[in-house]
Amino acid sequence: MYKIIGFPRTRAMRVIWLLEELGEAYELDPAMPQSEKVRAVNPSGKVPVLMEGDEPITDSIAICTYLADKHGRFTFPAGTLERARQDSFTQFGVDVLEGALWTAAKNTFINPEDKRAPEVKDVCRYEFARGLDVLEARLGDGPYVMGETFTIADIIIGHCAGWAVAAKFDLPKDGPIHAYFNRLRERPAFQAMMAKVAGAA
Structure with a gap:
């Protein structure tokens, strides 16, 4: 299961939307930007952060690209x-x-x-x-x-x-x-x- 860290009324909406499109399970930790919880996984304090196991992935564009590439959906193959x-x-x-x-x-x-x-x-x-x-x-x-x-x-x-x-x-x-x-x-x-x-x- 994926974990999204970030208050939903932010760019976290993009990641939630994509995971709903993918039908993948996730949990949501609605931590606020610049909170200690967010800074612990992203020094910039920005949200969202996607936790892939113990590994944080930051920036909504990078997260969405990673998820789409990983699941082979809602994207075209790299190099095309x-x-x-x-x-x-x-x-x-x-x-x-x-x-x-x-x-x-x-x-x-x-x-x-x-x-x-x-x-x-x-x-x-x-x-x-x-x-x-x-x-x-x-x-x-x-x-x-x-x-x-x-x-x-x-x-x-x-x-x-x-x-x-x-x-x-x-x-x-x-x-x-x-x-x-x-x-x-x-x-x-x-x-x-x-x-x-x-x-x-």
């Missing part, structure tokens, strides 16, 4: 053009969408007050909106970013959509991106993840 495209979408989600959201969060409540620049949040909203335009242009006709195949790239981008709602960033109310995010939210594993998150709140 499809994997390169998938990784490109994952990196886009992290660099562009999450980048805007994380910068806004740091300047809202994470950084000390004297280290915040609240005015940057308008720039973050602008960059996020531009990112959605790029995503729409790249999405194509398939239900997911890799066409018919749901991958961890969809989990990363889908999590960013939920984060955007919580951060009061605008999401499209119709059109291809709206439909894409709805498809992700309709997945049973996503709904199971949300139930876990609500239960741990």
Whole structure:
């Protein structure tokens, strides 16, 4: 059984979602970021941490990539053009969408007050909106970013959509991106993840 260390309303949601998609057993330790329990397995204090036996794996992208590769699902094989495209979408989600959201969060409540620049949040909203335009242009006709195949790239981008709602960033109310995010939210594993998150709140 896997063990996830990290308060669920964080990037831990990505790992919970993937494990629900995989149908793998896991337990959840809802430790807060920067807590002693988290720092004991990750010096940065960041969550989530996946415990594979006694071995901690840190960073949600690394965790999701490891799990998908290990179980041979929701990813394309390494060294293929499809994997390169998938990784490109994952990196886009992290660099562009999450980048805007994380910068806004740091300047809202994470950084000390004297280290915040609240005015940057308008720039973050602008960059996020531009990112959605790029995503729409790249999405194509398939239900997911890799066409018919749901991958961890969809989990990363889908999590960013939920984060955007919580951060009061605008999401499209119709059109291809709206439909894409709805498809992700309709997945049973996503709904199971949300139930876990609500239960741990």
